[in-house]
Amino acid sequence: MEHRIDVSVIIPVYNCEPWLEAQLTSVLGQDGVEIEVIAVCDGATDRSLAILQAIAAQDRRVRVIAQENRGVSASRNVGLSLARGDWIVFADGDDWIKPGALRRWIAQGRDNDLDVVIGNGFAFDALPAPAQPSPMYEHQPWGEVCDGRTWMMRTIPDDDWAVCVWLQCMRREFIERFGLRFEEGVVHEDIIWTLQFAQHAQRMGFVKDPLYGYRRNPDSIINSPSDASLARRATGYLRVIDALVNAARTLREDRPFHKLLLRQVNREGGNYLHLLRKRLQSSELRRQFALTFINKGYVWVMLRGATNASEVWRALRCWRILSRLGRLPESKTH
Template identity: 70%
Template sequence: MTSTRPDASVIVPVYNCEPWLEALLRSVLDQQGVDLEVIAICDGATDGSLSVLESMAARDARIRVVTQENRGVSATRNVGLSLARGEWIVFADGDDWMKPGTMRTWIEHGEKHDLDVVIGNGFSFDALPAPADPPPMYERQPWGEICTGTAWLERTVPNDDWVVCVWLQCVRRRFVEAHGLRFEEGVVHEDIIWALGVGLHARRVGFVREPCYGYRRNPASITRSPSQADVARRAAGYLRVIDALVTAALDPRTDRSLSRILLRQANREGGHLLHVLRKRLHDDDLRKSFARQFLQSGYIRVMLKGATNASEMWRALRCWRIYSRFAT
């Protein structure tokens, strides 16, 4: 395919992923039937990631290398969004891998059905070569259907099958620009807030069942890091996610059924925060601060309002009891 504008811009935030970066980029560059550009943003990496980028860019003009001081993955993806020229935007992480034909499958599906967003499927792996027939990450998407973004939320959030992973979202660039979609900077779990914005604005969402994108189970990722600074950032991220969900749920423009679903998701996120505070965060002062923020924001009431069964009601009451203990 040849055009003045690439079919796809692949945005790759790069931070200390030297051992896996070449494999990811090669899997992207080897995608056939798609005219693409790769925007690789080196986010203050302290290993040899930049050397890998520069070496590969010297051999393939489709790679555009941007360097910056460390600003975090949200700010890095936003830089990529500001530079993207493709009709479609695809996200990839530097330690992951893409099966051959992934982007052609996603984009052809999006063009055929005039979609704003294509939701793909993925699989987890530990090392390459990837498994030949891996189990999919998602089972209960509306496969074979086209729906609005709010219908996507209503059908997947209650089943805990909401695709918040941005690397499984192939998004039309003009849709992103029309709604000013950006990642919230400085926030962990930013994918959830992004996916919420996508769901609230998309007119047409379609789905590709085949697990094409490989997510590497990397023990060095921030969600697995034992660093107390990283754990505290995760806790702060959950507070921000809950706030985003509650704000959207209470917006007068939000349909009542969707509002209930978003509050139910806030109930879940409150439970995730509880796990982090109980099991991962060992600093008593930080634990007390987060518990107080949660209680003072009225989120126990939100969790109770979002509870739809006895288990979720129990989760809210348990959070109230334990957060109250932490806060004293």
């Protein structure tokens, strides 16, 4: 008889050597649940793979997959294809989980017959983590059970939509029933993934206590100052906006939800503008990305999604600034 596994913890690992042992210790120390850890070493160039293999040699609950660098989405998809647990949890290799977190999340899911449990997290710089950390999310439907559409309708207006995949504990049967997978090769893939599953989830519940620790890592791709990383992020935002627009088009008959998705486009357009203006240094890349945004008609979509004066101003500001960034230099116009 096969041993029952309560939860599969899928951990993509890329150059996490300084933090990996503490992360695995926090996961393997979770009490009250039977765990398997699927650690996907994604072409790491440091000692991450050696650390994983050493831990796996001491703890049979750890499975290590080594692959060429394919990105975090591909790594999570590999983990999903191998997972055997009743529930799926994602974690990052530089983060840390409080004792009892997985037991709390899974009990919430089982007691309420949920498809998805949304937890809460906190940010930290170094261990030991703060004893009473500030929670990342304040306006989730705590204590309630709702479907994915209602969840988005409740949280997006407050800018509290929990798209962090490491706060999402899901029933594996739910993931497989709808063939849910991460879109590979895309930065900000968490938004597309969350949009995807929320359209299928019928029963979602919430755990308010901040139990997952997100390490503020200056070496992560989100914080990288290189133009190559920033260009990947800009491309990711374009893909996210495209996914939101397509979903809104499909759900046009549901006018409130249609409008909500366009409102999220307005917000992501503001993030895109900030990235181009404040982070990206290459004037040629700025010009290309500005023109792409304008040519796709996303400024008009932002206007359609605006629900207040601030959001109208955000759309008009995008038009004004991106139009300027998209102009050819004077020397190239003659």
